[in-house]
Amino acid sequence: MIRTSALLLVVLALAAASCGPSKPEPVLLAKGTPVRLMLLTELHAGRAEEGQVVPLMVAQDVRDAKGRILLRKGEPASARVVRSRGAGALSGLINQPARLSIVLDQTKAADGTQVLLSAEPSGRRDAEYAFTRSNTGYPKVWEQALEDERRELLQRLVEMIAENRGGNLANDPASEELVRQLADRLGLTGTQALAAKGELDKATGLLGQIANGDVNPSLLASAGLSTVTALVELTKLASFATDRLSGMLKGRTIRAHFGTELTAYVAQDARVVPQEPSRER
Secondary structure (H helix, E strand, O other), X not given: OHHHHHHHHHHHHHXXXXXXXXXXXXXEEOOOOEEEEEEOOXXXXXXXXXXXXXXXXXXXXXXXXXXXXXXXXXXXXXXXXXXXEOOOOOOOOOOOOOEEEEEEEEEEOOOOOEEEEEOOOOOOOOOEEEXXXXXXXOXXXXXXXXXXXXXXXXXXXXXXXXXXXXXXXXXXXXXXXXXXXXXXXXXXXXXXXXXXXXXXXXXXXXXXXXXXXXXXXXXXHXXXXXHHHHHHHHHHHHXXXXXXXXXXXXXXXXXXXXXXXXXXXXXXXXXXXXXXXXXXX
């Protein structure tokens, strides 16, 4: 009787195990699938070195038809500089305008699978993504601000960043008030929205680190969309103010800012085990 009961328990245990939740099967992450990326550094035409590795991160989840995650927002991605030429005073006359382009390399799927990237849906691995003045430029309203009383606010922003480079600006009430004024006077909608929620310190706390080149993709991924949106606005504004007030970069050259977004494409089919949204970091 004891042996029979023990055998029955084993059978029941095996049956229960076989009826438990099964692991999801790999699905196809098809060649040509668009992947939104965010630049995690600044690149200057003529200053960036050809062959230089460029850090990026996945800016938006890529999901399957069931809403499961294939590529996770915040995952690091990489590229390399293939063209970098600055513009001089005679560039237009000799037909040698500024050039700045990269070739996309790779990222990882949510299950750790390597995913190759391309700048074209065709998947061509040597396809170049070209940064231009139109996809990296500054808003016209910022240029106008240099000609009126807002110029003083921009000057104070430059000084604030210089004094606190690498520090936590969230601990400085005067800095937060300056950021509020700039957001209102220059139409920084993402920064305004964060300030309205009383969470502006989340962005200003990272601004000093970004200015110092200390970028952590995992930290940005966990910061939340509203914080990253405001941070991108403020970082780009700080770059603009520094350039214009110091007399640098008069508009002929190309500068790709931290936070610049671009679309890459999966270069070849990959089999990926999808992850449920509840597992997001």
